[in-house]
Amino acid sequence: METAVATKEPKYQDVNPDILATLGGMGKLYWASLALCVLLVIWGGACWTYQIYNGMWVYGATYPAVWGTYIVNFVFWVGIAHSGTLISAILFLLRAKFRRAIYRCAEAMTVFAVMTAGLFPVLHVGRPWFIYFALPYPNQRQLWVNFRSPLVWDVFAVSTYFTVSSLFLYTGLIPDIAAARDAVKPGIRKFVYTLLSLGWRGTDREWKHFNGAYIYLAAFATPLVLSVHSVVSWDFAMSINPGWHSTIFAPYFVAGAIFSGVGMVITIMVPLRKMLKLERWVTIDHFDKMAKLCLFTSMIVGYAYFTEFFLVWYHGNEFEVEVFRNRFFGPMWAAGWMMLACNVFFPILLFWKKVRTNLTMLWILSLFVNVGMWLERFVIVVQSLTRPFLPYVNTQIYRIGFVETGIFFGSFGWFFMWFLLFTRFLPIVAIAEVKEILPFTKKAKVA
Amino acid sequence: MKPQGVLGIFGDMDTACEAIRELKSSGYGRLEVLSPAPHHELEHALDDGPSGVKWFTLTGALTGLASAIALTTWTSNDWPLVTGGKPIVISPGYFVIMFELTVLFSAIFSLTGFIVLSRLPHTRLRVGYDERFSDASIGIWLPVAREKFDAATAALKKHGAEEVKLETR
Secondary structure, three states: OOOOOOOOOOOHHHHHHHHHHOOOOOHHHHHHHHHHHHHHHHHHHHHHHHHHHHOOHOOOOEEEEEEHHHHHHHHHHHHHHHHHEEEEEEHHHOOOOHHHHHHHHHHHHHHHHHHHHHHHHHHHHOOOHHHHHOOOOOOOOOOOOOOOOOHHHHHHHHHHHHHHHHHHHHHHHHHHHHHHHHOOOHHOOOHHHHHHOOOOOOEEHHHHHHHHHHHHHHHHHHHHHHHHHHHHHHHOOOOOOOOOOOOOOOHHHHHHHHHHHHHHHHHHHHHHHHHHOOOOOHHHHHHHHHHHHHHHHHHHHHHHHHHHHHHHHHHHOOHHHHHHHHHHOOOOHHHHHHHHHHHHHHHHHHHOHHHOOOHHHHHHHHHHHHHHHHHHHHHHHHHHHHOOOHHOOOOOOOOOOHHHHHHHHHHHHHHHHHHHHHHHOOOOOHHHHHHHHOOOOOOOOOO | OOOOOEEEOOOOHHHHHHHHHHHOOOOOOOOOEEEEOOHHHHHHHHHHOOOOOOHHHEEEEEEEHHHHHHHHHHHHHHHHOOOOOOOOOOOHHHHHHHHHHHHHHHHHHHHHHHHHOOOOOOOOOOEEEEEEEEHHHHEEEEOHHHHHHHHHHHHHOOOOEEEEEEOOO
């Protein structure tokens, strides 16, 4: 097991060489991972093509469960996107120093996760070439979108979130791209870095306005991150479906999103840290703190589950009671129990520091978190729909076909493909922010 | 005027801060400090005013809010269909759109403000820049005319610059 003091204390002058080294030659493992991701994307694309060619019957969503795993995946990926902005914006405003080494990774994850999430409504509508109907655009029939619909709120919330997260990521990257520009030899890479860094020099004027913009971006991203998953939760809560019509959905979804997002950051950071030799910069202490965040949000999620169950029992609406009984004792009971185990019971282990600082155990736990949170969305979206008000459809079981499976794995390929490309071309640890907390060494050697 | 001046390179924070304080008031014009990261010590030494990005942000926020009100109100009136006995305009649901567009526009305007006020993008890096400034050195750029080069060089060296470069274009 690695310990917190296993690595040498980092110095100011080590930041550039160490972190920019990650942009250099990648090993066989990197290329193999990238190839696997590309293959998954191709497989997912082939499944989608099959769906377009054969029609929507290949998708498991059918009455009464008219929202299937595409919507589950959409909510799952939007949730994954949440920890990025939490770590980069909220923890920035709270001045939590531990975020500095990990926030770039989390923020890139946010952007790629929203890019992945955005694919699923397109897949779900069946005729993707009409997806622009969701946008308010002038048309000769004078038809406009219904601004009272949570689905339209979602279009605005997710696209705003994607834009703001991308701007936030890019703004933070500008000084670091400049550092990369100065470190590489003349060539295409240098030219692209020069363009992307906007000719950044690090003058006092630039830093002043950079900090000014960054704090406002963080200040606006903070309510945004809370709003996005609230709006996603209202896709469900605004309807009167049993299992969906609940006022606690917004905070419950936000806590779940942060929980799953932090889980995914751990899932990615553990192997990435090893692959890119970032042990000096992303320390066990960072993982310890992320694990605490995971534990905290897990407890909120557990509390939300309990509140939901309690309220259903307390008001005694028979349709709601049936939906909740079905979650744990219906034909898809395994999903319900696994959800509880992965999201509430297994994270209890994180109370022990030994677990939080053992990267293997933490990584395995983070996988359970990912699985659990996917299942939570499955339980909410699909299981609730299989128990509508009408009694005669009560035996429905949702069947997941090869198209959905292929697209599900394809989405992981798509997400990790972008992530791996990002690590190849842009610094995965925020150089300038890490330097900010390191002492500027006295009499640093001028080369 | 073509940029020209003297560039001092510092490897020590305290020396650089001391040099900034001294040189700021010695008639060399607005000195420019270059650093790899935003250090508070340098900010305090420069004692510059706050950033004006906030005005861009405010303009963006108000523009976004106004756009959202206009979009929702106008489109609702363009097809005035009563649903659920609710009023045509002003529904709590519009607040979501207003919030999202306020955030969207303020973020875009903040970034624009940062780029405009920082006078980015720069097409040239040659004058008054050294690649070490993105690594682990601090630079002080004195924008002085040729005839003052010697005096400025001496001043920078006196205040602890490890290297001084004369820069012209």
